[in-house]
Amino acid sequence: MVSAVSLEGVSKTYDDFHAVQDVSFEVPAGRITGFLGPNGAGKTSTIRMILGLLPVSAGRITVLGAGDATKVHERIGFLPEERGLYKRMTPIDAIAFFAGLKGVPEAEGRKRARAMLEAQGLGFAMKRPIKDLSKGMAQKVQLISALAHEPELVVLDEPFSGLDPVNQQALETMIRDIAARGATVLFSTHVMQHAERLCDKVVLMARGRKVFDGDVATARRAAPRALVLEGELSAEQVMALPGLGAVTSEPLPDGGWRHVAVLPETSAGQDALKAAFARDLALRRFELKEPSLHDAFIVLTGDRA
């Protein structure tokens, strides 16, 4: 598969602090790749190095075939982590300005801005100052600013932060649309649900190092399945059931306990269910829980998070 971005042994050091250490991964062209990690994992530094905003301390980065992203920045769209626009500008002026910096002629930039704002339901606000728009609207305007020059690679740094659920959903749709027209999307987040729904591939970072690089299904397998048992039964009774690993317990607000038991790969959980019935345990709920990306994230980042 062709890569839009390729990192080989990349490191970034600030004096004695190693922000990124020996990181290598590929971002496949035309796909959505999630760049995951807890705060301080080195995601923003890596993104800045990919964009050519920061020099690498070691290693090599190739972006859209170029060894220096600044040589191809007209083919890249970027949305930074903390967002802002010129508050006194109108959306149409702002979008045309940023598209202009990426080489789009002004008239064409304004035409595209108008069409994209209309498509996002912001046609009514295209000539209002940005300071008068809601946060969600301004966020959309900024994303359109990053897309109006029709980039081949779109880099989004924490695009969902600060958005309400409705706008998060709208942004997910926009990201899918970007990929649907053939562009490569690389976005960073520490909210696993977005990555789980959107990504073809995820790269997990923790404390400046890559801890996982693969598809979502493989990442999930890094975490064990679990059995959830709820009812009037003690932890000792659960631990005594066959085929279960470690158990964690917590009381339920309406009485009883909730136990979560690790299910080893070799066990399907039926033995434990049969034993529970045989012992006449007071069970209200018995559920097999497949691991989520969040579970995998916890396992993979471990004490590095």
Next chain:
Amino acid sequence: MSRLLKIARREYLAYVRTVGFWLSIIALPLVIGVSATAPLMMMKTAKPERLAIIDLTGQNLGPAVAKAIVEDQSRASARALRAAALSAAGPKAQEAVGKAQAKGGEAAGREALAAFNPTAAARFKPPRAKAIVLPASPQAQAAATPREAGLVARRDVADKRLDSVLILSGRDDAVVMDLWSRNLGAPVLENDLRQAVSGLMRERALARAGVSAQVLKAADGLKPAFNSLSPKAASGEKVSLRDRLPAIVGFAAGMLLWSMVLTGASILLNSVIEEKSSKILEVLLSSASVPEIMGGKILGVAGLTLTVLGIWAMAGWLALINFAPGLAGDLAAVLLGKGLVFYFGAYLVGGYLMYAALFAGIGAFCESQRDAQTLLGPIMMVMTIPVVFMSQAIRSPDAPILSALSWFPPFTPFLMPARIASDPPLVQVVGTTVLMAATVAAIIAFSTRAFHVGALATGKVNLKTLIGLILRKQAG
């Protein structure tokens, strides 16, 4: 259009479209106009002081003082007419008006001005009299002692019947002046009355010593014929207003450059802070190089500065042509004839680039005005020094300390224009310009690096850490 020009255009339009920008254009001329015309307006609108004189000297001093006041007002009116002639039609008109006044009084003076500039002659209004002398009240006239007169004067002033009452007592060399006035702070007439009485005492003392009135008048009229000459004068000898104009223009240009540089650099600083705090800088950096971003911003704000300068220059020129055409001609001759406009232009460009690049570089480290104040404090202190020395340059443009300070590049753009009257040697002009250009290049290089580091830096930065961040070799 290149990215640099697009950034410059956005920067220019962002400010030029604001109401604040146009208010700031109006504000400075308004302040200058108000400060220049306020004293004149106050003089014109102020009512003359109603003055009464109680003369207890028995030497007829009171009527003589009243006559001196009227004569003084007449002389002030003649001076104002000559000043109007100079402003409207130049030194020749001033001289002609002076001669006409000496021969035929105020009316002749006006006629002489009308021959040069009828509009100015028609518009001329003599300054309002400072005082009108009214007869003292019968009670005051009946007073026999200064104490009695004082009681009456106190009442008349307190009742607002009069603004001032002058009581003259004593005799010959020991005249006493008691001035009762409504104006507690600074009696308007105090100085005029002192001078009038002092002149009369001197005149009478000399008369008692046998000096005749004719001799005294002749002696008072004695004045040397004074010629101000200089080899640097345009004529080669006699110094004219046009020769003196460069000193005034130089000081004004230095001050103008200083304020324009400070204004432009401050606009740039605010713009960078806004972009840094809202993370727009990061987006810009992903679209354009640091020299393009900085260059575009500096060029855009330079456009703003030139717009302001152009509007002020146009307004000033129109005002001069209308109200002082003679001065306008001399000014044009000085600025264009001697090429000073290019001389000032070169220092404006150098000064602006030096401070604008520095402020932009520092602004990239600041999330707020408060951060900026911490970093800019020392620079602002340095910037106040040339202001102090510029005012000295009018009197002593050749002073060694001014000459030495001109070589210090941060001061060069302001002090060299201010020293223009001394016609600085070519070696100084070229030397300081080269040094300034080298400093501008070094500051641009330093600020470009600072801008890049600062744009991506987070957290508060003081001057020490700022220098450390810039000088630190970035790994890679």
